[in-house]
Amino acid sequence: xxxxxxxxxxxxxxxxxxxxxxxxxxxxxxxxxxxxxxxxxxxxxxxxxxxxxxxxxxxxxxxxxxxxxxxxxxxxxxxxxxxxxxxxxxxxxxxxxxxxxxxxxxxxxxxxxxxxxxxxxxxxxxxxxxxxxxxxxxxxxxxxxxxxxxxxxxxxxxxxxxxxxxxxxxxxxxxxxxxxxxxxxxxxxxxxxxxxxxxxxxxxxxxxxxxxxx
Numbered sequence: 392x393x394x395x396x397x398x399x400x401x402x403x404x405x406x407x408x409x410x411x412x413x414x415x416x417x418x419x420x421x422x423x424x425x426x427x428x429x430x431x432x433x434x435x436x437x438x439x440x441x442x443x444x445x446x447x448x449x450x451x452x453x454x455x456x457x458x459x460x461x462x463x464x465x466x467x468x469x470x471x472x473x474x475x476x477x478x479x480x481x482x483x484x485x486x487x488x489x490x491x492x493x494x495x496x497x498x499x500x501x502x503x504x505x506x507x508x509x510x511x512x513x514x515x516x517x518x519x520x521x522x523x524x525x526x527x528x529x530x531x532x533x534x535x536x537x538x539x540x541x542x543x544x545x546x547x548x549x550x551x552x553x554x555x556x557x558x559x560x561x562x563x564x565x566x567x568x569x570x571x572x573x574x575x576x577x578x579x580x581x582x583x584x585x586x587x588x589x590x591x592x593x594x595x596x597x598x599x600x601x602x603x604x605x
Contacts, residue, residue, distance in 0.1 A: 426541050426570075427474070427605060430548055430560040433574035436533035437558055438468045441576070450530050459527035463576050466555025475587055476601045477547040479509055483597030506545045506563050512598065513547060513559040513575050520579035527578060534573040542570050548603070549577065551584045 440446050441464030447457045484505055496504070517525045542564045550558045557577040562570055583589035587600035594600075 440531040473551040475549040524578035
């Protein structure tokens with residue numbers, strides 16, 4: 392937990408997520424798309440980036456990083472095996488949200504810090520896989536903004552595939568039912584995906600993992 396916390400502190404500082412688009416997408420029946428479906432949209436975008444040589448030429452000048460990303464793209468992301476939802480416990484958030492330097496911040500800024508702390512969980516996991524893999528995952532990030540009444544709190548969904556790397560999607564609620572979502576590959580090979588309990592043990596406590604496979 393200590394090692395995980397140290398990396399998280401650094402991840403929060405450097406975290407910069409770019410969200411693209413603003414859309415309240417509808418299904419054919421007129422109802423809102425589910426969070427699950429929006430997450431799959433981002434998985435497809437990340438997969439397309441990883442498989443595109445033209446995209447890699449634009450966003451990375453490192454042959455080695457391109458090679459790592461191409462390895463991500465060689466996976467099969469067509470069938471979801473499992474989906475896990477990660478949320479921090481109150482104690483976990485308190486560790487970062489009640490520090491002395493937070494006392495002078497407004498409730499809105501404190502919420503922003505809390506949201507970034509949760510979003511940084513994915514960066515922290517990837518950092519465990521080494522700097523090279525972490526750099527490669529930042530090349531293939533996708534984001535979108537949409538309208539949904541389904542989301543109540545910031546959380547991370549991990550989409551697991553039989554023959555592809557897991558993809559993490561962070562959902563953050565905003566005003567008027569807007570949701571910002573960002574997706575990133577999980578490149579740490581040691582990250583367990585067989586059960587929610589394994590994930591909780593790997594993260595060292597403080598993070599609740601729930602199997603929400605549809």
